[in-house]
Amino acid sequence: MSKVFRGFLPFHAIIAAALVSVMSMGIAGCSTVKAIIPEGKVDKELFKSRDQFVRIVKQDAAKGVKVPPNEHPVILEVEQIRSALASMEVMLDKQDKSSPVFSTAQLDTIAPHISRGLAAAGPNEDIAFAVIDSFKAVHGLAKEQKYTAARVFYRDGKLNIIFGNIQGFYQHNQDRRIAPLAPGSRTVPAKQTWVFIDQPDQAYYSGPDGRRSDWITLDLAAMEAKAAAADVAVKKAAEASGATEGRFYQPKKSVEERLTTLNDLKEKKLISEEEYQKKRAAILSEL
Amino acid sequence: MKSVLRSTMMGLLGMAALVMTAGSPAQAAFVVGGENGWQMTYDGMINVFMVYTTKSNQAADDQRQSFRIRTGLLPSIFAFNVKSPTINGVDYAARIGLYPQVQNSGTRTGLGPGTGNDLENGGTSIDVREVFFTADGKFGQFLVGRALNLYQGKNILTDMTLIGNGVPLNMTGGGVDLGHIGYGYTYAAFGPQFRYTTPDMSGFKVAFAICDPSKIGGSTTVENATVINQPRFETELSYVRKIGEVNLNTWLGGLYQEASFNSRAKKVNSIGGAMGIQATMGPFEALLSGWGGEGIGMGLTQDDGEALDAFGEERVAFGGLAHATYQLGKAKIGLQYGINYQYETENDDRLVDQVTKSKQALTAGVYYSLNKYLTLVGEYTRAENRYYNGYKETMNVFSAGTVFTW
Incomplete structure (x- = not known):
């Protein structure tokens, strides 16, 4: 052992203790995950495949602000949701023509789980999802992955969707704690670079703070x-x-x-x- | 000794940074297939820098000035990823990453396969740095194979000069450059390992790895501790949290390994700790990371000839890195300072040997994203190495280059 450490034995002990404790936490992590995750943060995982997910989450709200309850549970048919989502079109940044918000594969993935989630969620719960697909890139010479993430709930007889991102740039190897595929938020509008194409029975949500261009309401009955x-x-x-x-x-x-x-x-x-x-x-x- | 160190560094240095962090160029990961649930993607990067260096109090075999067109801190990358569909709740993936470089080996025709003199002088070569597969599920993640090691892995991944150049490896310009390796942290390197990472537990993750052990490099080849009969253990506790508008990324790591000598019955240890905290708020980002330990060395973790003295005693060293960056439209500007400091052993004190005391560097950089694929980089770095015999050398490094990612 070096001279410096001979006069500073606790250092050795501290490092060893840190190693042991960190490793033991890792081992313990297998069995204590449920205990550590705060109850209600991720209530029900409806679908999970790599970074893609559909899950029931608590309504988001600013501190001290009461959010109107959703009309959940609600039974909406898969095809009803699929048709509504399929009707949405958007003009993305730096593109000269509009495109559907969701690809067919994305609709196939999320619609059944959103339907299931809306039927199972409570009035203070939303459905959050992130879905990934491959889109043309480099003038059609290649494909690259993009993701769309949003929060869905049913209120005032309408399906509300708050987008966190639409066909956002997806990096498969990022730490999702640092770069989450975040659904939209009632309190913090997305820094979006997209514009929705005006469609019948679709409208931007207007709240106390004005119109939200990342929050769309779909009149399913109409x-x-x-x-x-x-x-x-x-x-x-x-x-x-x-x-x-x-x-x-x-x-x-x-x-x-x-x-x-x-x-x-x-x-x-x-x-x-x-x-x-x-x-x-x-x-x-x-x- | 110096050539041994140089050739060793040639084989190992640089960085893959498969897990690109915020501030790094985005990797698009182009996709092939996927229709049947199996998917192959490929991603990569090429970076090329013009580097002009001046050095004062240079060693006899070094130039006073140097100009090279060369690879920066990161080699170029071409990587293949294969992903399975979700099978019984488990997602499998594999990655093979090839890391070539661009510079000649100091002569017009010296492309070099990366062996012998070519290796020493740093010609083009391909490192197969990543060969691993992962299994992800509710249980967390298992990683098996050759990947970036845990210990100080995040210290290099958060280096501002990760996509830049930083401090040159040497005046002849061979090999990848250092960024702030040796000037704020030591190089984690890539190696074979079995690693387990827990699931996200409210922002916490714990990882530990059983790693292929390394020799513990001494200041003479005789004093390399090369007899190894047990693995190296590395671990990391990380925590990510958003507090108000501030995103915090923190980590705490550790390393432990024993080795002994062929020539005598003596055991030595590599034991180290590392930490870091990175805060991002809007366009601002700040980092403070550090490390310390014995038998670690100053540049290459365990393996740079600084870890042990001439009698095989472990040296103690520590270091830290701090930077602040600001995103100004498409440009990120930043200032980074890092230092590694080493204590002399009793033996070092007795011997008239050139033992490194400290290595510090200050880098100012501009990183301009022309688009999501192309980044232009300009850096100025001033580095200073001090030795216990009073010797000092300084370097001024000007680099300009471009990084293309896909």
């Missing part, structure tokens, strides 16, 4: 009504032409189907007994 009308028109056109197919929108399911779905959710323990009874009564009241 969309559904128009889609149903279009469906009827297509059916009529198909009947007139003798065609047997042509439907492009899945109409709302029957009461029986909805009760079955609700029952499935309860059996899978995705919703509580109280939520089940409340929603069951709501469905039956439509009879």
